[in-house]
Amino acid sequence: MDRDQGLTDSVAQTLREAPVRTPFSRRVSAHLHRRPRLRLWALLTAPMFWLVVVYLASLAALLVTAFWSTDSFTSEIVRDWNLDNYRLIYESSVYRTIIVRTLAVALGVTAVCTVVAIPFAYYMAKVAGPREQKILVVAALMPLWVSYLIKGFSWRILVGENGVLDNTIGATPGFGTAAVVLTLSYLWLPYMVLPVYAGFERLPDSLLDASGDLGAKPSRTFWSVVLPAIFPSVVAGSIFTFSLSMGDYITVDIVGGSTQMLGNVVFDNQVYDLPFAAAMATVTVAIMVVYLRLVRRTGALENI
Amino acid sequence: MTLTRASAWRCAAVLTGIALVVTACETSADDEASGSDEAGDPAAAFEPPDLPMLEEIGAGEGELNILSWAGYAEDGTTDPNVDWVSPFEDETGCQVTNKVFNTSDEAVSLMQSGQYDVVSASGDASLRLIAGGDVEPVNTDLVPNYVDIWPFLKDRAWNTVNGVNYGIPHGWGANVLMYNTQEVDPAPASWSVVFEDAEQQDGRVTAYDSPIYIADAAMYLMETEPDLGIENPYALDDDQLAAAVDLLKQQSESVGEYWADYTKEISAFKTGSSTVGTTWQIIANLAKADGAPVDVVLPEEGATGWSDTWMVGAESEHKNCAYLWLDWIASPDVNAQVAEWFGEAPGNSKACDLTADPDHCATFHAGDEEYAEQIWYWTTPIEQCLDGRTDVTCTDYAAWTQAWTEIKG
Missing domain, CATH: 3.40.190.10 (Periplasmic binding protein-like II)
Structure with missing residues (x-):
């Protein structure tokens, strides 16, 4: 009883004091309420700092550096403006080969992920019961709990000569481009499964029923109803699988044998010839810009 | 999600503005820093920055x-x-x-x-x-x-x-030659097992993944192609570098994987995915301790080191x-x-x-001392030929880096 009494007293006390001493936070919020512009600034400063200084400025520095060259002995950057780095990339066949190979790997990884993710996500969203569904979502996310390097080296053991694949099914792609596509597909699969799963979740069951009622066979339903509906999700997933594969160089190092990708060229040159590495890196940026423009043209981004 | 055309232009303008500011800052910083090295010719004018050395040792910093x-x-x-x-x-x-x-x-x-x-x-x-x-x-x-x-x-x-x-x-x-004693028979005595005869271990040859490895090929060419006139494997003119690159390109067809991380070479020799290639003595020791059937030899052509x-x-x-x-x-x-x-x-x-x-x-x-002088120690190749030639320009390390990318393809 006594305690209750005390509590009520203290609340009453606070209420009495309230109009006299406004808490600081309330004064700030009142101040902000009267000034919408200030409110906007306070809200946007941190994200704008991130976007402009950390992201755009470093991108700009990259673009600028690509037009410089290096001192051949000290490998210090010489700031004379020229197009030599880009000329070299354009004229030397080895860099064209590497760019095409990187593109092929990125597209291959995206294709493999799509083919695996669609049936998997369909089962998760439409067939599995609620309990099973939860387990499958966790299973799809599970690979993300393990370090990238551990997964990479596990695949090295899987595909290597006298490795797990070799000793069980008797065949292995060996170290090379095929192993790179396999490993990267495994690494990025969750990034494709999740958006596609979300896409299937949004697809009403009634549409599938209606398609069936109108006499469409399952394959026709898939091509004419399901695929158009989940296409934006597949495109969203492909942005991840494609861009992550474009920039990767560690997996290639681990399971790629003597294969090189764009990222390896950037890595190999970053000590001695930073401007050339920057020029090579802008190629990746350019490819991503083109890819994102194509994605936009499909209209998929508006539907995500 | 959609950018209107106008906002896209604004974005581009902001980006350009940042680029200009960054450039301006970097350029001015450079002007202040570059007092000591003005000469265009790097090695001849190689004047290290004037840094003090320690005069006396105090207590350790922990x-x-x-x-x-x-x-x-x-x-x-x-x-x-x-x-x-x-x-x-x-x-x-x-x-x-x-x-x-x-x-x-x-x-x-x-x-x-x-x-x-x-x-x-x-x-x-x-x-x-x-x-x-x-x-x-x-x-x-x-x-x-x-x-x-x-x-x-x-x-x-x-x-x-x-x-x-x-x-x-x-x-x-010296960088020595490691080989799998079960797969490579008889024991190699020459670097030719990783160059001209690399096909015998097709897909299982390995090499050090660094442009400096070009010197290994150049050193091999010193013995096998004396007409090229290579005097020092770190002083290669354009033709000599091209010859070394050709040899390494031919080698790369038989290379299973290159190694830079020494643990990767140990694991490759242990599983048998590599059977012959350049190594350091310590890698051979660790591989042997790990149970890999390997041995090393210092080939007759000599070695880089x-x-x-x-x-x-x-x-x-x-x-x-x-x-x-x-x-x-x-x-x-x-x-x-x-x-x-x-x-x-x-x-x-x-x-x-x-x-x-x-x-x-x-x-x-x-x-x-005499033996030590025969090893070609890793040295940075520069434009001024290290073998004393003055009538040609040699290829520098940047050129070697480009060449190395080209070799791996």
Whole structure:
């Protein structure tokens, strides 16, 4: 009883004091309420700092550096403006080969992920019961709990000569481009499964029923109803699988044998010839810009 | 999600603005910094930045960050019996953090961060570190064990510039040929097993993944194609580099994978996915300990190799500990342990009496100046031909880096 009494007293006390001493936070919020512009600034400063200084400025520095060259002995950057780095990339066949190979790997990884993710996500969203569904979502996310390097080296053991694949099914792609596509597909699969799963979740069951009622066979339903509906999700997933594969160089190092990708060229040159590495890196940026423009043209981004 | 055309332009304008500001800042910073190196010709005008050296050793700072080749700073974690870091910590109170690098490129890049107190630099890194101001002159008077270093290792081009010493010689050795004793029969005696006869081990040949490996091919060509006129594998004109590149391209068709990380080479030889290729003695030792059926040989054409130097980081905050380490690693007892573990000739002349294997120094020709002169130590190729030719321009390391990318394809 006594305690209750005390509590009520203290609340009453606070209420009495309230109009006299406004808490600081309330004064700030009142101040902000009267000034919408200030409110906007306070809200946007941190994200704008991130976007402009950390992201755009470093991108700009990259673009600028690509037009410089290096001192051949000290490998210090010489700031004379020229197009030599880009000329070299354009004229030397080895860099064209590497760019095409990187593109092929990125597209291959995206294709493999799509083919695996669609049936998997369909089962998760439409067939599995609620309990099973939860387990499958966790299973799809599970690979993300393990370090990238551990997964990479596990695949090295899987595909290597006298490795797990070799000793069980008797065949292995060996170290090379095929192993790179396999490993990267495994690494990025969750990034494709999740958006596609979300896409299937949004697809009403009634549409599938209606398609069936109108006499469409399952394959026709898939091509004419399901695929158009989940296409934006597949495109969203492909942005991840494609861009992550474009920039990767560690997996290639681990399971790629003597294969090189764009990222390896950037890595190999970053000590001695930073401007050339920057020029090579802008190629990746350019490819991503083109890819994102194509994605936009499909209209998929508006539907995500 | 959609950008309107107008906002896209605004975005582009902002980006350009930032680019201009960044450029302006960087350019002005450069103007201030570049007082000392104005000449266009880098090696002839090679004037290292004027940095002070330590005058006297004070008490240790309690901390030391080492940047080293694998096997140079062992604290018992690789093998409980191999430990010369813990006694150093006990004696000096300097707690060691060791970072292992795989290639000289990596060493230069990591030293530029200024986070390391000492580095074991090979000849293809040391001069660039000196030129870049990343390491400072070393006061050899503060390293008592320096007097016992073999005289032919002192004051050499890779550790001394204009008469100023930049480090303490550590030891030297050759890049040897490792082969799988079950798959490669008879035992190879020539580098031809990885070049002209590489097809015999198709897909299982390995090579060191660094542009400096081009020198191995050039050295092989010195013997097999004397018409090319290669005098020094680090001084290649355009034609000579092209010949080396052709040889390496031919080799790459038989290469299963290149190695830079030494653990990768050990695992490849253990599983049999690599059966023959260049290596360091320590990798062979570790692979053997791991049960891989391997052996090494120094082929008849000779070998490229390394002569390493311990250097002090210019921005080090633990210089006393750094000097204590320099003296520790150069002491006869420790130098003998390192040399035996890594498989190289020790730098300290008194180390030979202390090796566990009494024949170690004989095996590695320690103190054999004539033999040491036959190894082509890693050196940075520069435009001025290192073999003394003045009528041609040689290919520099940037050209080698490009060539290396081209070789791997």
